[in-house]
Amino acid sequence: MPQNRKLGRDSAHRNLMLRNLVTSLFKSGRIQTTEPKAKETRRAAEKMITLAKRGDLHARRQAxxxxxxxxxxxxxxEEIAPKYQDRNGGYTRIMKLGPRQGDAAEVCILELV
Known part of the structure; x- marks a missing residue:
């Protein structure tokens, strides 16, 4: 089983941060964050879209x-999952923007395809 990135946080903080990032991604369609956070968020977001494609009550409760x-x-x-009904994965795209001014962290945009 692949191990998650720690992202410099304890497990509760990390899990809630990823939940918030996934929620923000589906709310706005794109988010700007650092590259490691984007890669972890992508994993969770694609799992949520796969759940939504199932569309049953249990999947909705899990989401x-x-x-x-x-x-x-x-x-x-109701809106996002039907767009990807005939697509097998690859629902998100990461576009790198370069280093951030303050700490030179690699920043990128995570968006729905």
């Missing part, structure tokens, strides 16, 4: 347990 806003889950199941 509600992970994401922080119910309206975003509704949007995911």
């Amino acid at each position: 509600l347990a992970y994401m922080t806003e119910e309206t975003v889950v509704t949007n995911l199941f």
Whole structure:
């Protein structure tokens, strides 16, 4: 089983941060973050889209347990997932923007394809 990146946080902080990033991604369609966070967020977001493609009640409840806003889950199941019904993975794109001014961390944009 692949190990998650630690991202300099304890497990509770890391898990909630990833949940918030996934929720923000589905709310706005794109987010700007550092490259390691984007790669971890991509993993979780693609799993959520795969759940939404199933579309049953159990999948909806699993998505509600992970994401922080119910309206975003509704949007995911009714608008986002049908767009990817015939696509097998690869629902997101990472575009690198270069180093950040303050700490030279690699910044990128994570967006839905």
